Amino acid sequence: MIIRTRWRSILQTVTLHLGAAALIGYFAFQGYNGQYGLLARRGFEQQRAELIEERDTIRAQREAIEAKVRLLSSERIDADMLDEEARLLLNLVHPKDLVLLRSPDAERAP
Structure with a gap:
């Protein structure tokens, strides 16, 4: 049982970090390439x-x-x-x- 909880805790930690990285990546991508991102700002200017x-x-x-x-x-x-x-x-x-x-x-x- 100790092994299962250890794997579960490692899996939860990895999942949390991957989810946070994906969320940060999404917002970074949208901030650069999105409808109102940096590239669009150049066009607006x-x-x-x-x-x-x-x-x-x-x-x-x-x-x-x-x-x-x-x-x-x-x-x-x-x-x-x-x-x-x-x-x-x-x-x-x-x-x-x-x-x-x-x-x-x-x-x-x-």
Whole structure:
């Protein structure tokens, strides 16, 4: 009987240690490769950097458009801006302007 209890105690100890090692291994694996692990964090940081860059680009475009709208506001109209927009929309040129015509092939050449 003493032998059985000794084997049982050794088996219980080994089982406990193996179970603890398996649990630690599982959490270590998930901490590195899991959905929110270290590898995923690198991807999140890269995605965050791309989104910040896109946000800054869009913000700069919005600020440029807002500045243009401010120049065309009803309280204070900038004559040059109004003239430029009118010529662009109507496809007209002032008689005193110098116009340079380029062939479409010249635009493609480096």
